[in-house]
Amino acid sequence: MKNVAVLGATGSIGGNTLDVIARHPERFRATVLTAHRQVEALAELCIRHRPQLAVIADPALEAELARRLAAAGVRCAVASGHAALTAAAAGELCDTVVAAIVGAAGLDSTLAAARAGKHLLLANKESIVMAGPLLLAAVAAGGGALVPVDSEHNAIFQCLPGGRPDLRASGVRRLILTASGGPFRGRTRSELADITPEQACKHPNWVMGRKISVDSATLMNKGLEVIEAHHLFGAPAEAIDVLVHPQSLVHSLVEYVDGSVLAQLGNPDMRTAIAHALAWPERVEAGVAPLNLAACAPLQFEPPDLTTFRCLVLAFQALRAGGDAPAVLNAANEVAVEAFLAGSLPFLSIADVVEAVLAELPAQAVVDVGTLAERDRVAREAARRILRNAC
Ligand code: NAD
Ligand code: MG
Secondary structure, three states, X not given: XXXXXXXXXXXXXXXXXXXXXXXXXXXXXXEEEEEOOOHHHHHHHHHHXXXXXXXXXXXXXXXXXXXXXXXXXXXXXXXXXXXXXXHHHHOOOOOEEEEOOOOHHHHHHHHHHHHOOOEEEEOOHHHHHHHHHHHHHHHHHHOOOEEEOOHHHHHHHHHOOOOOOOOOOOOEEEEEEEEOOOOOOOOOHHHHOOOOHHHHOOOOOOOOOHHHHHHHHXXXXXXXXXXXXXXXXXXXXXXXXXXXXXXXXXXXXXXXXXXXXXXXXXXXXXXXXXXXXXXXXXXXXXXOOOOOHHHOOOOOOEOOOOXXXXXXXXXXXXXXXXXXXXXXXXXXXXXXXHHHHOOOOOOOHHHHHHHHHHHHOOOOOOOOHHHXXXXXXXXXXXXXXXXXXXX
């Protein structure tokens, strides 16, 4: 029996995780559920899944959560605040942690789970983008395993020989990340000037949280994933390619020196990657419809449009710059996406803000979590100033 903490339980990945867990009560139990401010949704999940601990990140909502649970007759410990969240990720109630908080807000709890040797299922790509070497060192020190939940990385993990091998020694030539191209594939820059948040969040193949949906529309999501792949699999930037594949059935590929290309396919449903990561190295049913290739539209592949979708170029630039440049890229992007979602920044200016912040803050070596957090703060401040000056 695996005792699972679902960090970010009220989100899209959180909901899919709980769906898979509920299909296998003999194997998995959700023992810890957390959320940011969605107190009603978290209470409902606790009523349904009966965890031992519920954590709400916003302390102002702890009393309301406790009241709702008591009224429903749910006997479950309640805690609140960032420190409680981090403690829960490392605590005794779980052996497995699904890191499904969005953005840099998930870094501390992800690191804490890694240090504590939990079986870490990583959806929170921003934490590995920001702190790749620190996170991998924490996993190694804690003695647990890290299994990627991001569908592309989960696909690559499945196409590689056993976990995190030496790519060169394994005969791997290239990792090929597929990208749907997002809702604006095929459009020119001038056609993207007046994009609204609603249009950007309408992804053709996946239903996801708003931040990652915008990242998918700008292709920053693929850029973050390139950096994620670099850290997870030890691949240099030159050995990572992006291939646009609008049907989202081929989730990524690994090319070997003998010309073999291995791919993982499946319907675009995150429960496949989540079930794989939860049960690994075994397999369990995920509730996902079987893939019927004969009934699918022809599979298309094309190179990404780097003139229109500059965020992908900026991410490669940050990866090559190394050090804390990916953390700066991530911080600037989070601020810019928030401003876009709030209606105060045009879609195309997201890349401008990220580019300006990267230019202002040249890469520095990452020393520890403290210096990284400070750099994240400085980059956010720079992004906010650039936003103010632009408006
Ligand atoms: P979401 O917005 O649907 O959910 C985010 C969750 O994080 C919610 O439970 C929310 O309460 C919690 N949260 C947000 N801010 C917080 C804070 N400051 N403190 C504590 N908790 C906080 O997001 P999502 O789409 O589920 O994505 C979650 C992560 O998984 C992201 O990093 C995303 O890039 C990654 N991911 C998502 C998908 C997908 O299909 N949705 C696929 C691959 C990777
Ligand atoms: Mg992905």
